[in-house]
Amino acid sequence: MATLKVPAAVPPVADDCEQLRKAFQGWGTNEALIISILGHRDAAQRRAIRRAYAEAYGEELLRSITDEISGDFEVMRSIHHWSSSPHALASPDLSHSPDCDDDATQRAVILWTLDPAERDAVLANEAARKWQPGNRVLVEVACTRGSAQLFAVRQAYHERFKRSLEEDIAAHVTGDFRKLLVPLISTYRYDGPEVNTKLAHSEAKILNEKIHHKAYSDDEIIRILTTRSKAQLLATFNHYNDAFGHKITKDLKADPKDEYLKTLRAIIRCFTCPDRYFEKVARQAIAGLGTDENSLTRVITTRAEVDLKLIMEAYQKRNSVPLERAVAGDTSGDYERMLLALMG
Amino acid sequence: MATLKVPAAVPPVADDCEQLRKAFQGWGTNEALIISILGHRDAAQRRAIRRAYAEAYGEELLRSITDEISGDFEVMRSIHHWSSSPHALASPDLSHSPDCDDDATQRAVILWTLDPAERDAVLANEAARKWQPGNRVLVEVACTRGSAQLFAVRQAYHERFKRSLEEDIAAHVTGDFRKLLVPLISTYRYDGPEVNTKLAHSEAKILNEKIHHKAYSDDEIIRILTTRSKAQLLATFNHYNDAFGHKITKDLKADPKDEYLKTLRAIIRCFTCPDRYFEKVARQAIAGLGTDENSLTRVITTRAEVDLKLIMEAYQKRNSVPLERAVAGDTSGDYERMLLALMG
Structure with missing residues (x-):
């Protein structure tokens, strides 16, 4: 259900590196060439290119990208600090006067080029450091990645x-959100298919009682959502629906604007219907004046190798317009080119 | 600092398997032979023996051990369920009328034969299912194993x-203990040597304030103990000592019999002085009438390949008698033989 298009005959890694090097060294911008290569290579191929590039030219590929595509300082600093090249701690050149499109392009190309686990670690770090209640990145990383993948992110x-991810979340997030998000990201869920039906019934009842009493941050709600396996939770939510006549997400809409309740609903939707969850993130990123580029970039870079096809189908169904067309209408230049490349 | 003695020339795995098979098949008990082999093989060698034994005889080694050394039903069931042999779910034969020494010997041989991560998983499961406030097994597993090792236990x-370990703890443990133990076992601590001195100072102050107000289960105490790296915590505890004139463990002794406070002290001692922590567990297991065999077995089987030498040195220093002599005086038969083998 990925959308990434890798050419039938992928050029040798050395050729990709050489082309990229030329793009970085030429006069003017060569974003189109960079995108035409990296935007059509899968995670293993990008990893091989990064390794071979660093060996051949003594410089990290990510550093070369940030030198070529000027953009947002903070992401660059984060990336540069990562790289072990001798230039790693050099000050970035801010004289380019980066514009918004450059920022967005750089961010998209860099996030995409990173390994999935590294990418999630960078996104989660940004979310923890600049945490605010409307940020759903930690929920997405915790609930839409498999157990092994989530652990790879923590590594x-x-x-x-x-530092550890849970350490940063615990230090920056407070109150009920901390109580919920720290265990959500720390859990190593069992990921087998086994379901205990009796348990699903008893825990659906607990959830219903707590929700009925508006005890949304009760220890029991948090325990169930943060420790049970995905298969077990799906059984619990289904039974909730059967036993109480409506979806648990509906019962969690008492105050539709409350960010804690929105977070609980996002957790449940990430488990039950990740494609429709991400469709909504993309829809809201595009809707209205201006584009929420960070959210749009996040959906497309993190899902292009996973289930972006399903998300695009859900978008088409919900909005009667293909996501590609909506993205093309809302973005421009290299940023548009990059997103459309990843959408296949 | 391990005590395990492996012979200079270890016999081929096939020979070990053949000797063990003979011990299991002969008339009467051959515990001495079993102990003389398994009690002198390291984790990798035991793993190789288990694999080769199952291949050669179509039966799990652990199943053969429980058939030969009769003992405690529950551990056997747990082990048998693990094994994938065709006999795995057969009912154990209880007609042996196992006596206490057999129980203890079986438990020691089986716990020792397991891989360290499997062994900790079995111990942690037992502790979670039969949880009571005085049980320190979860603290030991969470705080004296490295981050990678703790994750291997969870796998x-x-x-x-x-199921997941945190799921079982959250389901069986309640109140402040749950609030403390679930994050303690779920954390994947950063294990590098970096220390942030400013942070150590500010968090020592937070700990002191909370302890001063007897807010022992405050979110901040739990956050610090369950998320910071070991190196960072050692710096924090040292600064606590310097700034407030006594050890944090002393300030946590307001009510020496309170099990929650004892648990907090155990966590800190597992980080700061695991050898002296385990010395005390061994001392208390031996002290008084009768022996706490489960605790003694646990200390010796879980530390023989780690730091049992240091624990024995601490014991000698504290009690002016060698631990081997104390163990020999307090135990007998095959159980004594097994423990002394692991103590080198």
Whole structure:
């Protein structure tokens, strides 16, 4: 259900590196060439290119990208700090006066080029450091990645930031959100298919009682959502629906604008219908004046190798317009080119 | 700092298997032979023996051990369920009328034969299911194993029990203990040597304030103990000592019999002085009438390949008697033989 298009005959890694090097060294911008290569290579191929590029030219590919495509300083700093090249800590050149399109393009190309686990670690770090209640990145990373993948993110976080992800969330997030998000990201869920039906019934009842009493941050709600396996939770939510006549997400809409309730609903939707969850993120990113580029880039770069096809189908169904067309209408230049490349 | 003695020339795995098979098949008990082999093989060698034994005889080694050394039903059931042999779910034969020594010997031989991560998973499962406030097994597993090792325990737990460890703890433990133990076992601590001195100072102050107000289960105490790296925590505890004139463990002794406070002290001692922590567990297991065999077995089987030498040194220093002599005086028969083998 990925959308990424890799050519039938992928050029040798050395050729890709050489082309990229030429793009970085030429006069003027060569974003189109960079995108035409990296936007059509899968995670393993991008990893091989990064390794071969660093060996051949003594410079990290990510550093070369940020030198070529000027953009947002903060992401660059984060990336540069990552790289172990001798230039890693050099100050970036801000004289380019980067414009918004450059920012968005750079961010998209860099996030895409990273390994999935590294990418999630960078996104989660940004979300933890600049945390605000409307941010759903931590929920997405915790609930739409498999158990092994989530653990790989936590390992990449150690390597990159010399701290643990849960440590940063616990230090920056407060109150009920902390109580919910720290265990959500720390859990190593069992990912087998086994379901305990009796347990699904009893825990659906617990959830219903707590929700009925508006005890949304009760320990039991948090325990169930943060420790049970995905298969078990799906059974619990289904039974909730059968036993109480409506979806649990509907019962969690008492105050539709409450961000904590929105977070609970996002967790449940990430488990039950990740494609429709991400469709909504993309829809809201495009809707209205201006584009929420960070959200749009996040959906497309994190799902292009996973289930972007399903998300695009859900978008078409919901909005009667293809997501590609909506993206093309709302973005421009290299940023548009990059997103459309990843959408196949 | 391990005590395990492996012979200079280890016999081929096939020979070990053949000797073990003979011990299991002969008339009468051959515990001495079983102990003389398994009690002198390291984790990798035991793993190789288990694999080769199952291939050669179509039966799990652990199943053969429980058939030969009669003992405690529950551990056997747990082990048998693990094994994938055709006999795995057969009812154990209870007609042996196992006595206490057999129970203890069987438990020691089986726990020792398991891989360290499997062993911890079995111990943690037992602790979670039969949880009571005085049980320190979860603290030991969470705080004296490295981050990668603790994660291996959680993986072994999935494989064995088809659930997650944090799920079982959250379901069986309640109140402040749950609030503390679930994040303690779920964390993937950063394990690098970096220390943030400013942070150590500010968090020592937070700990002191909360302890001063007897807010022992405050979110901040739990956050610090369950998310910071070991190196960072050691710096924090040292600064606590310097700034407030006594050890944090002393300030946590307001009510020496309170099990929650004892648990907090155990966590800190597992980080700061695991050898002296385990010395105390061994001392208390031996002290008084009768022996706490489960605790003694746990200390010796889980530390023989890690730091049992240091624990024995601490014991000698504290009690002016060698631990081997104390163990020999307090135990007998095959159980004594097994423990002394692991103590080198």
